Amino acid sequence: MNLQLILGNFALILFVLMVVTGVIWFFDVFYLAKQRRAAADRALAEYDARNAKLTADGIKVDNTGNRAQLEAGILRQPTWIEYSGSFFPVIALVFFLRSFLYEPFKIPSSSMVPTLLVGDLILVNKFTYGIRLPVINQKIVQINDPQRGDVMVFKYPLDMSQDYIKRVIGVPGDKITYENKRLTVNGVEVKYAPLDDYLDDEKLVYNKQYQENLTGVSHRILNNEAAPTYTREAVRPFPYSENCTYRYEGFTCVVPAGNYFMMGDNRDNSADSRYWGFVPDKNIVGKAIVVWMNLGNLRRIGSIH
Template sequence: MTLQSILGNFALILFVLMVVTGIIWVLDLVVLSKQRRAAADKALADYDARTAKLTADGIKLDSNTASRSQIEAALLRQPTWIEYSGSFFPVIALVFCLRSFLYEPFKIPSSSMVPTLLVGDLILVNKFTYGIRLPIINQKIVQLNDPQRGDVMVFKYPMDMSQDYIKRVVGVPGDKITYENKKLTVNGKPISYAAQDDYLDDESLVYKKQFKENLSGVEHRILNDDRAPTLNYGDVRDFPNKEACTYSSEGFTCVVPAGNYFMMGDNRDNSADSRYWGFVPDKNIVGKAVAVWMNLSNPRRIGAIH
């Protein structure tokens, strides 16, 4: 694992911080606090003995001498590094558990899912709907639901596991996916498309054809660029199970292998997806995108993902 991938893995950083602060917190609770208490008890016993002797000798205590409570408080006070560790540990542990097992925030970095998701959208990803996985290693330990066609899913990019990608599930295991002339056919059944008003792409300032696609009952909008070919075959890479796909000048057909999923971006002609780098194994799944919780430049974006 490279330094860049470690720094980019926020879950790993949180885990390390949680372990370090947790060890310090437990060490203080079990050992260090008792040592401070023993040192304080000894100092107080010495203080009491000294005070008693001075009183017996008729000597009045100096008003500048620290009181018994001040001595005790000073000796029982936690060192700064222990105090901060004890304060941060529960917060870090809570955040780590929430991000690992419930919901994790992500930021949309590219326009591959326009118009469903825009650059700058801050989204919430449900981490448990597809099963409970161990953090860091992403190993599934409890099977729950399987991804369905139409789901918007976050996953580890098969070509670089340090990167998180987000696309729409188009094919599930066993599906036969055909994409020709910019239209999908799943298991021999053409997907229905309803024309919408043209969409102005904020990046290129070009109008693109917009359609409402109905993918197994999930309606969502997609974009097509008349200037772009159905498939840039020169960009297709070698990938596992590539023999399950056949390519032509009009498009391609793929049969999704067991334990894998076929992903496509809603901005069909501006998305590097399964058409070019292959299938997404179940082990790469991060979770299901469920909502936009903030977009700093457009607060009206807040809401559920369709």
């Protein structure tokens, strides 16, 4: 599933805005403000000297408020500096929060149905899997590793400008087999419990729905009985493709070190590791934790299961 950020490449936009407004703010605080203060002091000194001379010549001077107005006028920031100074702390705070703590995404397609629906606005924990430098996504502090069953956002291996979301099916060293639409992890068959059929609101068709227990993590998945387990012609060349063996009934892949095998919960409507391979650790963005808004369905608000 291709995730779309709330506003394009927001991380880069925020970074540029933060740098520009920050430079202006620091330049004003440490240079321009001092220049204005010096100019105000000179003007006030001239003002006081002129009034003192007039008083000495016997001319009554009424300067009520004039001195303060003169000082305020000189010290007033230019509009462009005033706005930059106001925006800088806000932009810096937002940049820090979304770069190191939490980042919002919007779900535009149905590859993670029924867990995530089109229009869900989700929040992604950016520090669960380690602290990374913003924009370049370079990990600098290791914290936790992704676990089977996690719903994870990552950079699409075939186009790093795109963010994808899938469920972690295999971690490094796992042997994943998917045959006849059933998973086996390290030789242990994943358990499935049938649920009521799921109505696809877009296509107005029913899909088979199951409760999948992926090594202790329970979640719902969908299967279209008319669709094949995978489409061999859609498989693209990818790194470590020699770790996978494809057959008519399905395939087996051994997850290489530092990589993860990802699949969508809407199994027959998901372009995932079956087709474009493994997700390297360097591509990880974070763990999806909550649906914080869906304008078309407020009942969607809550944690991701």
